[in-house]
Amino acid sequence: MSELTNLTIAEARTKLLGKEINSVELTDAYLAAIEEANKSLNAFIEVTPDHAQTMAKASDAKIAKGDVGDLEGIPIGIKDLFGTRDTHTQACSHILDGFKPKYESTVTQNMWDDGAVMLGKLNMDEFAMGSSNETSYYGAVTNPWKAQGDDTALVPGGSSGGSAAAVAAHLCAGATATDTGGSIRQPAAFTGTVGIKPTYGRCSRWGVVAFASSLDQAGPIARDVRDAAILLKSMASVDAKDTTSVDLPVPDYEAAIGQSMKGKKIGIPKEYRIEGMAQDIEALWQQGIQWYKDAGAEIVDISLPHTKYALPAYYIVAPAEASSNLARYDGVKYGLRVTGDDITDMYEKTRSEGFGDEVQRRIMIGTYVLSSGYYDAYYLRAQRVRTLIKQDFENVFNQGIDAILTPATPSSAFAIGDEEMAADPVKMFLNDIFTVTVNMAGLPGISVPAGLDNKGLPLGLQLIGKPFEEEMLFQASHVIEQAAGTFAPKRWW
Numbered sequence: 001m002s003e004l005t006n007l008t009i010a011e012a013r014t015k016l017l018g019k020e021i022n023s024v025e026l027t028d029a030y031l032a033a034i035e036e037a038n039k040s041l042n043a044f045i046e047v048t049p050d051h052a053q054t055m056a057k058a059s060d061a062k063i064a065k066g067d068v069g070d071l072e073g074i075p076i077g078i079k080d081l082f083g084t085r086d087t088h089t090q091a092c093s094h095i096l097d098g099f100k101p102k103y104e105s106t107v108t109q110n111m112w113d114d115g116a117v118m119l120g121k122l123n124m125d126e127f128a129m130g131s132s133n134e135t136s137y138y139g140a141v142t143n144p145w146k147a148q149g150d151d152t153a154l155v156p157g158g159s160s161g162g163s164a165a166a167v168a169a170h171l172c173a174g175a176t177a178t179d180t181g182g183s184i185r186q187p188a189a190f191t192g193t194v195g196i197k198p199t200y201g202r203c204s205r206w207g208v209v210a211f212a213s214s215l216d217q218a219g220p221i222a223r224d225v226r227d228a229a230i231l232l233k234s235m236a237s238v239d240a241k242d243t244t245s246v247d248l249p250v251p252d253y254e255a256a257i258g259q260s261m262k263g264k265k266i267g268i269p270k271e272y273r274i275e276g277m278a279q280d281i282e283a284l285w286q287q288g289i290q291w292y293k294d295a296g297a298e299i300v301d302i303s304l305p306h307t308k309y310a311l312p313a314y315y316i317v318a319p320a321e322a323s324s325n326l327a328r329y330d331g332v333k334y335g336l337r338v339t340g341d342d343i344t345d346m347y348e349k350t351r352s353e354g355f356g357d358e359v360q361r362r363i364m365i366g367t368y369v370l371s372s373g374y375y376d377a378y379y380l381r382a383q384r385v386r387t388l389i390k391q392d393f394e395n396v397f398n399q400g401i402d403a404i405l406t407p408a409t410p411s412s413a414f415a416i417g418d419e420e421m422a423a424d425p426v427k428m429f430l431n432d433i434f435t436v437t438v439n440m441a442g443l444p445g446i447s448v449p450a451g452l453d454n455k456g457l458p459l460g461l462q463l464i465g466k467p468f469e470e471e472m473l474f475q476a477s478h479v480i481e482q483a484a485g486t487f488a489p490k491r492w493w
C-alpha cells in the first residue's frame with residue numbers, strides 16, 4: 001500500500017487515467033497511512049473516511065466514462081481554515097467548538113469540481129497565528145524530519161504545519177494551506193516540501209476563516225514543483241463572492257515547468273543578508289545563485305531598501321486586522337459559549353477561555369494600535385511603510401528583473417517547546433523575516449527544497465515574482481528542484 005502513497009499527484013493521475021490503479025484503492029492507502037502515523041505526527045485533526053471513499057467511488061465512475069477533472073481521484077488534505085460543508089471547521093480554536101458550516105469555501109469547491117477526494121482536516125496554528133504549529137487547540141504537530149543522531153521532536157513550521165507535515169509524511173497527495181506572512185513557505189522549507197503563496201487575489205478568500213484580510217492568501221503545499229502547479233491551477237479562480245479576487249484567466253502552470261531560463265534576470269537583494277544568518281543558509285543561497293548561472297540566467301544585485309521595516313510593520317497591520325476579524329467570536333451565534341452573569345460577562349468569559357495565548361496577544365496588540373491616540377502613530381505609519389515596500393519591488397521589476405531569489409527561512413526546523421522561542425515571542429516572529437515582504441506587497445512567492453543543513457534537516461530557497469506571474473516562479477523553481485533533487489524524511493513514525 002505504501003507504494004501508492006509514494007506516488008506524486010502527476011504520477012497518480014497518469015496511473016488513474018491509465019486504469020492501472022483506481023481512486024478507491026489509492027484513497028484507502030492514504031487512510032491506512034493516516035491511521036498508522038497520525039498518533040505520532042498529529043497532522044490531521046479530523047479524518048473523513050466515509051466521505052473520502054464516497055468521493056473516490058464517484059471519481060472511479062467518472063474515470064470509467066472518460067469524464068475527468070484535473071484532480072480526478074486524487075486524495076488531498078484540507079487546512080482547518082477552509083470551510084467544508086458539514087465537516088469540522090474550527091481554525092484549530094476552542095472558540096469555534098463544534099462548528100460545521102453549511103457552505104463550502106470557493107477554493108475547496110473548485111477542487112471537488114475537479115475531482116479531488118477529501119481525506120480530512122489538517123492541524124494548524126490557532127486562527128493561523130503562529131510560526132511553529134504549537135498554538136493549535138489540538139496540540140502541536142510534529143515534523144516528520146529529525147536531526148541526524150537526535151530524537152528531539154521538531155516543529156513543522158506554521159501556521160500550515162499540519163499541511164506541510166502531512167505532505168512530507170505522505171499522508172496525503174497534496175494539501176491546501178494559507179499564507180498571511182509566510183505560513184505556506186516557512187513550513188514548506190522546514191519539511192522539504194514545495195509551497196507557493198500566489199498573488200493576492202489569485203485565489204478566492206470566500207469561506208476561509210479570516211486572520212488579516214489584506215494579507216491572507218490560499219495556496220498549495222505539495223511534494224514537488226509540478227504537483228504544486230497542478231494544485232494551484234485547480235484552486236485559483238475569480239469569485240463574485242470575494243471582491244478582492246481578480247478576474248484574470250488561470251494559466252496552465254504546469255506548462256511553464258522545464259522552460260529555459262536563458263536570458264532571464266534573477267535579482268539578489270542585499271538586504272536579505274541579515275546579521276547572524278546561519279552559514280548553511282548563506283551557502284545554500286550561493287549555491288542557488290550558481291544553479292541559475294549554470295542555467296543561463298543573469299544574476300543581478302538589487303536593493304529593497306525598506307525590507308528592514310517589513311517585519312515590524314507587518315506585526316502592526318496583521319494584528320490590527322485580526323482584532324477586527326475576530327470580534328465576531330463572542331459565544332452568541334456559534335461555537336463555544338461560557339455563561340456569565342450578563343452578556344458582557346459572557347463575552348469576557350467566552351473569549352478568555354476560547355482564545356489561546358497567542359491569539360489573545362495579537363488581538364490586544366491590534367486593538368491597541370487601532371485605538372484613539374495610537375492609530376496615526378502606529379497603524380497609518382505601518383500602512384505607509386507597506387506602500388514603500390511595494391514600491392521597492394515595483395522599482396526592481398521595472399528594471400527587468402524576472403524573479404528574486406532569497407532564503408526562505410533564517411534556520412532549519414527547531415525543537416517543539418524551544419525555551420528561547422517560548423520566552424520571547426519576537427524570536428518566533430523572526431521566523432517570518434524573509435517572507436512577510438511578499439504578503440505586504442501582495443506578490444507571489446514560492447519555497448523550494450534546496451538542500452540539507454549540517455544536521456540533515458531540509459532548507460528552502462524562496463523565489464519572489466511579479467504580480468500574477470506565478471508561471472515564472474514555477475519555471476524558475478524547477479531549476480532548483482532539478483539541481484537539488486527532492487527530499488524525504490527517514491521514516492520513524
